[in-house]
Amino acid sequence: SAVISQKPSRDICQRGTSLTIQCQVDSQVTMMFWYRQQPGQSLTLIATANQGSEATYESGFVIDKFPISRPNLTFSTLTVSNMSPEDSSIYLCSASGTSSSYEQYFGPGTRLTVT
Amino acid sequence: KQEVTQIPAALSVPEGENLVLNCSFTDSAIYNLQWFRQDPGKGLTSLLLIQSSQREQTSGRLNASLDKSSGRSTLYIAASQPGDSATYLCAVRFVQGGSEKLVFGKGTKLTVNP
Numbered sequence: 001s002a003v004i005s006q007k008p009s010r011d012i013c014q015r016g017t018s019l020t021i022q023c024q025v026d027s028q029v030t031m032m033f034w035y036r037q038q039p040g041q042s043l044t045l046i047a048t049a050n051q052g053s054e055a056t057y058e059s060g061f062v063i064d065k066f067p068i069s070r071p072n073l074t075f076s077t078l079t080v081s082n083m084s085p086e087d088s089s090i091y092l093c094s095a096s097g098t099s100s101s102y103e104q105y106f107g108p109g110t111r112l113t114v115t
Numbered sequence: 116k117q118e119v120t121q122i123p124a125a126l127s128v129p130e131g132e133n134l135v136l137n138c139s140f141t142d143s144a145i146y147n148l149q150w151f152r153q154d155p156g157k158g159l160t161s162l163l164l165i166q167s168s169q170r171e172q173t174s175g176r177l178n179a180s181l182d183k184s185s186g187r188s189t190l191y192i193a194a195s196q197p198g199d200s201a202t203y204l205c206a207v208r209f210v211q212g213g214s215e216k217l218v219f220g221k222g223t224k225l226t227v228n229p
Contacts, residue, residue: 001161031215033217041221042204042219042220042221042222043159043204043206043219044219045216045217045218048214048216056214092158092159094217103149103161103164104149104161104206104208104217105161106151106158106159106161107158108157108158109157109158111156
């Protein structure tokens with residue numbers, strides 16, 4: 001199994017600012033993902049973080065708003081740019097191994113409140 | 116487009132009762148199905164993973180089944196306890212547009228009353 005940590009665990013930010021969330025996995029993984037969970041909702045995939053190349057974004061999410069880095073096989077960052085109150089959510093980092101049969105693991109999440 | 120539906124949205128039971136949570140998905144071409152637990156304000160804990168070739172998986176008081184052809188999975192919880200109170204999420208892993216994705220249902224919020 002993989003243990004995933006995220007920093008910060010929570011933050012309160014002013015609109016118009018940006019926040020970068022860090023995700024660290026305790027072992028090398030092939031795939032890393034970023035999800036958003038809005039209040040009372042389920043998880044929505046934002047993007048797949050690709051090591052050494054640009055992230056793959058889902059419909060409705062764009063790189064200018066959610067730039068993602070993945071410099072190696074254990075670390076990724078998600079930046080929420082030019083924030084508005086609608087960005088208030090829990091952001092979760094996730095990772096899985098080299099096979100489609102592998103389990104997917106999740107970090108504890110970052111609770112973001114934009115005022 | 117893959118859609119995952121969970122029924123019921125909420126369930127309240129007395130302690131000790133056996134219960135079943137339901138999950139359905141629209142596209143049967145999945146790699147696997149995973150059940151998670153989420154406690155309020157927390158991340159997700161993986162409970163069970165069922166590969167597409169498997170029919171069921173068991174862990175302690177939990178048993179998950181998969182009928183891929185009909186697009187259904189169930190999570191059976193035996194002898195429920197107050198500590199089982201949480202939101203249970205079902206997710207399916209499949210390929211779309213050349214990339215693998217995990218798509219979630221909206222969850223079932225379970226309350227076990229002492």
